[in-house]
Amino acid sequence: MTIAEVLQLADRLVFSKTGKHLDDLQQVVIQGVWQGKSYSQIGEECHRSESRVRDVGYRLWQILSEQLGEDVNKNNFRSTIERLFINSPFINLFNYHHHSFNFCSPISEEPQQQPDIENKVEPKSCYEDLGIAPKINFFYGRNEELKIIDDWIFLQKARLISVLGLSGMGKTxxxxxxxxxxxKSFDVLMWKSLRFPQPLNLLLTEIFNNFSLVNDCVSLNEQTWGKLFDILRQKKCLIVLDDVQNIFTEKQLAGQYKPEYRDYKTFLKMMTEIEHQSCLILVSQEKSQEMKSLNEELYPIKILELTGLYETELLNHQDLENPESWSTLIKLYEGNPLYLQNIADLIKDVFQGDVLSFVNGDELILTEDLKDIFNSLFDKLSKVEQKIILEMSQQNQEFSIETLKEHLSLPSTDLINGLQSLSRRYILRTNPQNKKMFQLSPVFREYLKQGNNFHL
Structure with missing residues (x-):
């Protein structure tokens, strides 16, 4: 196909959906992508920002996907068009004037071969497996994050999304x-908890049982992977894995898989590398390397890192007094909904709901429940990480790598890897104004300062 034919084809598809012809920038994006150029190169040539070109591209791929009945993106645009409109003997778009462009099942004069019953996918319409998903009674302040996830899944066709942050931030x-x-936007919805993790083959067995594909426990082989991705291609599935941090090894650097769960690492890579129309959402307190993308154009991977919520609505249903003091309380406990729930219970029990009296005490109090949370977190850290945060807890200040080298007798490699690991657990963060300075969570620092039983 010539580029003129490609533009004519795209124009007809877009017009059929929107009632508008391609504008100049859309034509430039299609031409550039057809020629194998990056969004950055296209932007430079048409004097537009890369982000603007990328947004136009995402919208085009969404329209073309809907019109063609299969996933179209920057990486497969040319191969999809060539397959559908050059190699297929059953389709001639330029003589086709109906407004429905679903070419997934072209009509053939030859009798169709019946599919192997073992590989046939026949789930219930809008199948849901949400039995262990939590019930949400109140939801505050994350509307922007909801929009981001919506755009990633429905506009950018992300296949792997990780929602990350400290315990209690509201990820789940x-x-x-x-x-x-x-x-209603998915054919299949599944929610799986890894609070008590199981090997991947058992989890896949549960998924296959929903489609009556197997009777016994599956093994992880080529046939199993083929069945899984047949489902993910044929149906728009959303699978959520909650508490993913439990498949990582304790007392080592963040994101290292336990031996019995290393198959999940392969699974995450395959989710991003193999073409399908589904999405896997991971909910975790730790980040692993597979959750990151070195090239988002090649691998549709996204990370959403949650920080504190500072809306006073968080405390609306806590039966607390002195609403003018709620902002101070929320800031004191870093906007963490779980921390605030614990402290609200304490204020009601001891201060009869008087928030002003509590915050006037000018002391960061930790309940026993909060200490249990921090004990669990501290126990999971490697020795190097423990040494770093104990040193940082001794002073209410930021630390640079150079300062930590002066205070700690650690090899530079261990120190740097330890800082990265603590950042991947969201215990440390960098100063927004000076990225070379590391900050320790004030609430976690208070826990470390109060502890007197840390033996390294």
Whole structure:
């Protein structure tokens, strides 16, 4: 096909969907992508920002996907068009004037071969397996994050999304809210918890049982992977894995898989590398290397890192007094909904709901429940990480790598890897104004300062 024919084809598809012809920038994007150029190169040539070109591209791929009945993106645009409109003997778009462009099942004069019953996927319409998903009673302040996830899945066709952050930040609540709002947009919804993790082959067996594909426990082989991705291609599935941090090894650097769960690493890579129309959402307190993308144009991977919520609505249902002091309380506990729930219970029990009296005490109090959370977190850290944060807890200040080298007798490699690991656990963060300075969470610092039983 010539580029003129490609533009004519794209124009007809877009016009059929929107009632508008391609504008100049859309034509430039299609031509550039057809020629194998990056969004950055296209932007430079047409004097537009890369982000603007990328947004135009995402919208085009969404329209073409809907019109053609299969996933179209920057990486497969040319191969998809060539397959459908050059190699197929059953389709001639330029003589086709109907407004429905679904070419997934071209009509053939030859009798169709019956599919192997073992590989046939016949789930229930809008199948849901949400039995262990939490019920959301209240939802505050994450509307922007909901929009981001919506755009990633429906506009950018992300196949792997990780929602990350400290315990209690509302990761699970956010994802469940998204599922509740968008349940009708998927053919299949599944929610799996790894609070008590199981090997991947057992999890896949559960999934296959929903489609009556197997009777016994599956093994991880080529046939199993083929069945899984047949499902993910044929149906728009949303699979949520909650508490993913439990498949990582304790007392080592963040994101290292336990031996019995290393198959999940392969699974995450395959989710991004193999073409399909589904999405896997991971909810975790730790980041692993597979959750990151070195090239988003090649691998549709996204990360959403949750930080504190500072809206006073968080405390609306806590039966607390002195609403003018709520902002101070929320800031004191870093906007962490779980921390605030614990402290609200304490204020009601001891201060009769008087928030002003509590914050006037000018002391960061930790409940026993909060200490249990931090004990669990501290125990999972490697020795190097423990040494770093104990040193940082001794002073209420930021630290640079150079300062930490002066205070700690650690090899530079261990120190740098330890800082990266603590950042991947969201215990450390960098100063927004000076990325070379590391900050320790004030609440976690208070826990470390109060502890007197840390033996390294």
């Amino acid at each position: 609540t956010l994802v469940k809210r998204f599922v509740d709002l968008n349940s």
